[in-house]
Amino acid sequence: MKKSIQSIAIIGGGPSGCALATLLNRKGFKVAVFYLEKRPEIIVGESLVPAIIPMLRELGVEDEVKSYSTYKPGASVWVNKDEEATSPFSYGGGNLPHYAYNVPRLDFDKTIFDLAVREGVTFFHQVAKIEKTGNGDELKLSDETIKGINNYFNGQPDLIVDASGRSRTISRLLQIPTKSGYRKDVALFSHMSGTEAIDPYNIHLHRLEKGWCWRIPLPGRTSVGVVINPEHLKEYGKTKEEQYDNYLKSEPTLQKFTSKGKRETGVVQYDNYQLISQQMYGSNWVLTGDAGGFLDPIFSSGLFLAIKGAFRLARIIGDGKDPDYKTYQKEQLRELDVWQKLVDTWYSGSLFTLLKVGQDRMDTAMGRFLGPHIQKHLTRIFSGEAVYRPYSRNFLNFVTGSMLDIMRVVGLHKRNIKELEIK
Numbered sequence: 389m390k391k392s393i394q395s396i397a398i399i400g401g402g403p404s405g406c407a408l409a410t411l412l413n414r415k416g417f418k419v420a421v422f423y424l425e426k427r428p429e430i431i432v433g434e435s436l437v438p439a440i441i442p443m444l445r446e447l448g449v450e451d452e453v454k455s456y457s458t459y460k461p462g463a464s465v466w467v468n469k470d471e472e473a474t475s476p477f478s479y480g481g482g483n484l485p486h487y488a489y490n491v492p493r494l495d496f497d498k499t500i501f502d503l504a505v506r507e508g509v510t511f512f513h514q515v516a517k518i519e520k521t522g523n524g525d526e527l528k529l530s531d532e533t534i535k536g537i538n539n540y541f542n543g544q545p546d547l548i549v550d551a552s553g554r555s556r557t558i559s560r561l562l563q564i565p566t567k568s569g570y571r572k573d574v575a576l577f578s579h580m581s582g583t584e585a586i587d588p589y590n591i592h593l594h595r596l597e598k599g600w601c602w603r604i605p606l607p608g609r610t611s612v613g614v615v616i617n618p619e620h621l622k623e624y625g626k627t628k629e630e631q632y633d634n635y636l637k638s639e640p641t642l643q644k645f646t647s648k649g650k651r652e653t654g655v656v657q658y659d660n661y662q663l664i665s666q667q668m669y670g671s672n673w674v675l676t677g678d679a680g681g682f683l684d685p686i687f688s689s690g691l692f693l694a695i696k697g698a699f700r701l702a703r704i705i706g707d708g709k710d711p712d713y714k715t716y717q718k719e720q721l722r723e724l725d726v727w728q729k730l731v732d733t734w735y736s737g738s739l740f741t742l743l744k745v746g747q748d749r750m751d752t753a754m755g756r757f758l759g760p761h762i763q764k765h766l767t768r769i770f771s772g773e774a775v776y777r778p779y780s781r782n783f784l785n786f787v788t789g790s791m792l793d794i795m796r797v798v799g800l801h802k803r804n805i806k807e808l809e810i811k
């Protein structure tokens with residue numbers, strides 16, 4: 389970063405951009421957010437993790453979020469249509485609240501947006517166009533954009549923050565090297581009424597014969613999403629609506645829970661979402677939220693990471709020197725990497741194998757001794773706590789890796805991890 393920072397333009401009025409704007413405004417910076425009103429009927433990102441709650445409290449919006457959401461006491465994982473393993477967050481112990489919320493996403497975004505408005509952040513309802521200045525990676529708002537905001541910054545802002553989500557405005561403009569994930573899934577989702585009730589309001593995650601699905605209980609509706617390889621989807625029809633509806637009808641697990649359900653919305657599709665920029669800042673810009681990187685929908689880490697990144701940035705903007713931004717980049721990439729390892733246990737089948745082996749050996753001395761400990765640390769994946777606890781991370785790494793291998797070699801289980809991988 390070249391100069392002392394007093395004025396900041398934030399591109400994108402989603403949760404990451406608005407949370408950051410509020411925090412910077414509280415610190416006395418001149419901040420403006422560029423936002424677009426256009427919103428689809430429904431948006432993914434409806435299941436929060438307990439790790440986000442302390443930040444919602446610090447922002448001062450937890451009560452508002454609670455008022456329109458369902459209280460989420462835990463997570464339920466289904467290895468197949470009749471086999472469920474439920475973990476209330478309280479099993480994880482630790483310092484985090486033992487709950488989170490399932491949020492209608494449009495309401496959640498409005499809460500974070502309204503907070504920034506209430507606290508006096510300036511918003512411009514227009515697309516921010518940015519350009520290279522010609523000096524290395526330095527960027528500027530286009531003349532047209534500056535004109536559109538009546539020269540609000542009295543010239544150029546000192547810093548441009550990209551919080552534009554999957555638009556990845558700066559990464560695309562500067563062609564920043566990007567790591568894309570190994571999964572090439574498509575996610576299709578809708579809101580349904582009349583599906584089998586979920587009580588208590590846990591998120592339900594199902595391993596399916598092809599892909600996996602989420603069921604998230606929202607007030608009066610259930611969000612039902614399928615994550616699947618596009619090659620499989622083609623078998624179910626041409627349009628996304630046909631594919632989604634036919635898949636729900638033909639997949640035994642989904643049939644079981646949604647056969648009496650009615651789709652209340654259109655079907656929304658997401659693809660190519662696993663993208664992580666390998667550079668998170670430059671001479672007068674920085675990335676936050678999905679604009680910096682998004683991993684995978686499993687384990688609901690997206691909004692937590694988007695808002696956590698905003699908190700991290702708000703701490704360094706202004707006082708921060710180049711090494712602080714370097715640390716920011718390192719922490720962001722490291723955190724995504726740690727989540728990735730947990731995500732891998734879902735797709736590789738090792739998490740399901742561990743659950744199965746646990747059930748098989750529940751009645752042995754070893755099962756009775758290790759079972760509760762394993763459950764505690766597995767629960768921390770769903771609360772977000774595992775990522776910050778080195779012991780939990782290492783322990784989970786061991787039980788989903790070497791421990792299963794050793795048990796197999798010495799004949800304590802005969803299961804093949806590959807059989808339970810997500811196809």
Ligand SMILES: Cc1cc2nc3c(=O)[nH]c(=O)nc-3n(C[C@H](O)[C@H](O)[C@H](O)COP(=O)(O)OP(=O)(O)OC[C@H]3O[C@@H](n4cnc5c(N)ncnc54)[C@H](O)[C@@H]3O)c2cc1C
Pocket residue numbers: 399400401402403404405422423424432433434435436437514515516517551552553554555557575658661676677678679682684685688689690691692694
């Ligand atoms: C299939 C799927 C399921 C998911 N499920 C969950 C979940 O259950 N829980 C969870 O926590 N997360 C989930 N996520 C992730 C979550 O949706 C994102 O991580 C989160 O929305 C990121 O917030 P953000 O503020 O970074 O970006 P966004 O929410 O995308 O906000 C960016 C905003 O910037 C605006 N914008 C873009 N370009 C410009 C521009 N040039 N000028 C002005 N404005 C601009 C956009 O219109 C948008 O409003 C899921 C993601 C996927 C793909």
